Amino acid sequence: MHIPDGFVSLPVAAATGLASMVGLGIALGRSQDAFGIRRAPVLGLTTAFIFAAQMINFPVAGGTSGHLLGGTLAAITLGSPWAGTLCIATVLIIQAVLFADGGITALGANIFNMALIGVWVGWGLTQTLQRLFGGHRGRLPVAAGIAAGISIVVAAVACAIELALSGTAPPLLVLPAMAGVHILIGVGEGLITGGVLAYLATARPDLLPGNQEQFKGWVVPVVSIFLIAGVLSLAASASPDGLERVAENLGFIKLAENVRVQVPTPLADYGIEGLGLIGTSIAGIVGSIVCFGVAFGIAQLVRPNNA
Numbered sequence: 001m002h003i004p005d006g007f008v009s010l011p012v013a014a015a016t017g018l019a020s021m022v023g024l025g026i027a028l029g030r031s032q033d034a035f036g037i038r039r040a041p042v043l044g045l046t047t048a049f050i051f052a053a054q055m056i057n058f059p060v061a062g063g064t065s066g067h068l069l070g071g072t073l074a075a076i077t078l079g080s081p082w083a084g085t086l087c088i089a090t091v092l093i094i095q096a097v098l099f100a101d102g103g104i105t106a107l108g109a110n111i112f113n114m115a116l117i118g119v120w121v122g123w124g125l126t127q128t129l130q131r132l133f134g135g136h137r138g139r140l141p142v143a144a145g146i147a148a149g150i151s152i153v154v155a156a157v158a159c160a161i162e163l164a165l166s167g168t169a170p171p172l173l174v175l176p177a178m179a180g181v182h183i184l185i186g187v188g189e190g191l192i193t194g195g196v197l198a199y200l201a202t203a204r205p206d207l208l209p210g211n212q213e214q215f216k217g218w219v220v221p222v223v224s225i226f227l228i229a230g231v232l233s234l235a236a237s238a239s240p241d242g243l244e245r246v247a248e249n250l251g252f253i254k255l256a257e258n259v260r261v262q263v264p265t266p267l268a269d270y271g272i273e274g275l276g277l278i279g280t281s282i283a284g285i286v287g288s289i290v291c292f293g294v295a296f297g298i299a300q301l302v303r304p305n306n307a
Contacts, residue, residue: 001069001152001159001182001243002095003110005103006255009166016162017108023116024089030082031302042207044296045221046077047087051291052229054091055270055284057237058188064245065237066185069114069155072122072148073193076140077200079209081123086302088115090295094287100268103256109162113155122151141201145194149186156182159243169250177250181242225292229284233270234277 008016050070057065070091075084089111095101102110125147126140133139160178164171200207206216240248247253266272267286272279 001110001114001156001241002092002102003106003113003159003162003243004256005105006257007103007166007168007247007252008106008109008162009168010105012162012166013105013108016112020089020108020111020116023085024111027082027085027089028298028302031080031086040296040299041215041218043078043083043087043299044292045207045225046074047090047295048225048288048292049221049228050074050087051091051094052225052233052284052288053192054095055229055233055236055287057239057241059237059239060181060184060188060242062181062245063239064181064184065239065241066182066188067236067241068192069118069148069152069189070193071114071118071155072126072144072151072189073196075119075123076126076144076193076197077208081119084119084123085115086298087295088119090298091291094291094294098265098267098287098290099270099283100265101270109159113158113162117158118151118155121154122147125150137201141194141198144197145190148193149190152186152189153179153182156185156242163252168252168255169246173250174246177246178242181245185242225288226285229288230281233284234280 050068050073053068053070055067057067059065069088071084071088074087075081078084078087092102092107092110092115096104096107096110122144126144129143129146130140133143156178157175160169160171160175163169163174163178168174197208204216204220206214207221239245244253247256267283270280270283270287272282275282
């Protein structure tokens with residue numbers, strides 16, 4: 001769902017960019033209560049994990065692929081939608097700047113759709129479903145999985161509205177097309193989100209909020225992230241993702257080729273020229289490290305002085 005340069009108009013890019021800047025500014029201020037010394041590493045690990053997981057495109061029907069958005073997972077793991085917003089925004093900024101994934105001019109729209117709408121819809125629905133389920137902690141993975149799947153569709157609809165307002169595609173075509181393909185992608189999002197939370201609740205409760213257990217160590221999460229980014233990412237589906245498929249079907253895919261604002265980087269498209277699959281592995285590991293470092297730094301920045 002990463003919008004490339006050329007898909008949204010200047011007014012839409014400016015409006016979503018302003019909204020995203022305001023949202024991130026508020027998130028920085030409201031995240032202070034989420035991070036003490038014990039929770040700071042979790043923001044870094046969560047951000048690195050979501051970056052790595054987003055490298056793995058899974059196939060859905062019709063020769064289309066999707067990947068984890070991770071907004072609901074981030075918000076639940078970190079115990080705060082504000083912290084979840086910072087997590088996803090960090091991933092999106094690093095993807096755009098270091099890997100040319102998502103347009104620079106469309107960065108505000110991508111943050112608005114995925115780091116704000118995606119995170120907050122997933123968080124709000126999870127809380128609502130948990131109340132309906134009686135608040136039992138064991139039902140959290142199910143509630144979050146359902147909410148995560150729905151959040152993907154809502155974020156996709158927001159993206160479709162931006163495309164329609166930009167004159168990129170007719171609303172009567174782009175809205176059902178984006179919603180339809182992202183319903184399928186949302187199923188994958190829900191399964192991954194629920195599965196990861198179920199695993200953490202059983203094997204690593206120290207990584208979830210509300211637990212008083214001491215942080216159990218770095219080895220397993222770091223090795224897992226490196227395996228995902230450096231090995232499992234090599235098996236990612238080569239099929240176009242949901243937005244790219246819709247752009248091909250509706251005939252506006254060439255807009256991305258006509259306008260591309262790219263920061264010079266040797267890691268464009270998650271690879272290193274001339275290194276093949278090894279380059280992809282290196283790019284994934286480097287990206288994970290950068291995501292961890294930036295997110296950990298943000299946690300230190302917003303941490304209360306007495307934490």
